[in-house]
Amino acid sequence: xxxxxxxxxxxxxxxxxxxxxxxxxxxxxxxxxxxxxxxxxxxxxxxxxxxxxxxxxxxxxxxxxxxxxxxxxxxxxxxxxxxxxxxxxxxxxxxxxxxxxxxxxxxxxxxxxxxxxxxxxxxxxxxxxxxxxxxxxxxxxxxxxxxxxxxxxxxxxxxxxxxxxxxxxxxxxxxxxxxxxxxxxxxxxxxxxxxxxxxxxxxxxxxxxxxxxxxxxxxxxxxxxxxxxxxxxxxxxxxx
Amino acid sequence: xxxxxxxxxxxxxxxxxxxxxxxxxxxxxxxxxxxxxxxxxxxxxxxxxxxxxxxxxxxxxxxxxxxxxxxxxxx
Numbered sequence: 666x667x668x669x670x671x672x673x674x675x676x677x678x679x680x681x682x683x684x685x686x687x688x689x690x691x692x693x694x695x696x697x698x699x700x701x702x703x704x705x706x707x708x709x710x711x712x713x714x715x716x717x718x719x720x721x722x723x724x725x726x727x728x729x730x731x732x733x734x735x736x737x738x739x740x741x742x743x744x745x746x747x748x749x750x751x752x753x754x755x756x757x758x759x760x761x762x763x764x765x766x767x768x769x770x771x772x773x774x775x776x777x778x779x780x781x782x783x784x785x786x787x788x789x790x791x792x793x794x795x796x797x798x799x800x801x802x803x804x805x806x807x808x809x810x811x812x813x814x815x816x817x818x819x820x821x822x823x824x825x826x827x828x829x830x831x832x833x834x835x836x837x838x839x840x841x842x843x844x845x846x847x848x849x850x851x852x853x854x855x856x857x858x859x860x861x862x863x864x865x866x867x868x869x870x871x872x873x874x875x876x877x878x879x880x881x882x883x884x885x886x887x888x889x890x891x892x893x894x895x896x897x898x899x900x901x902x903x904x905x
Numbered sequence: 906x907x908x909x910x911x912x913x914x915x916x917x918x919x920x921x922x923x924x925x926x927x928x929x930x931x932x933x934x935x936x937x938x939x940x941x942x943x944x945x946x947x948x949x950x951x952x953x954x955x956x957x958x959x960x961x962x963x964x965x966x967x968x969x970x971x972x973x974x975x976x977x978x979x980x
Binding site for chain 2: 827830831832834835837838839841842843845846884887888891892895
């Protein structure tokens, strides 16, 4: 209902591939053809092709395309170094920058009629969040060794039975809050746009929501990246 | 990026998730309690682990708020 026309699904259907009618299909092929999967691949393809086209060969004096990417990548690098320090930022830059670009493009793509945001499905956002969550534990264990357990034990030994469940619960809450915030914001944007298109699309009713949608998309991508950076920094430092 | 919007993003990142984290902590605590009651102990301990989990969940929610304040003081 939310997405009256999804052009990749239509093309795949014409090619004879099964398109699931619910949010997730039965069987492997149908699951691979679900809209959030096909549009994820579309986003990946878009990023790779645009990157290749604009950065075909690097030059000392940058042209238009290279200038744009230098500003984007340089800005992100400055931001990470400011928050995480040089070492950690260098180690994790490829991962977090990929997340930032992917989430930003995936959010914005839903504003074009005929497209859908892959991040408006809980599957995509939960997958991203699980990667971040596991990585921040790996960083903590690599940086602190066995002393990483102290992160979960509270300030003094007497309080361990009380603090251990509390710390574990608030750690798992990160998993839930990070994924559901991104999913909720983008799904709300998509649903609102779809409903407004159906009700009064001919009178440009969705336009104000689209302006807000651009803002929400960029802000949510930035918030996701900022929280990722904060979690990585927290697990990297020594326990108090 | 101008200084104003940078500060805005920092504020959004630090405080925008307060509500969600609080609720998520309570849900996970109570969900864990219900799971212990119904699946692990087969309804023999019915109300107790749910309440204990709820209490721990609320405590974890407040602890995450406390962490946000502490982190803000450090910056």
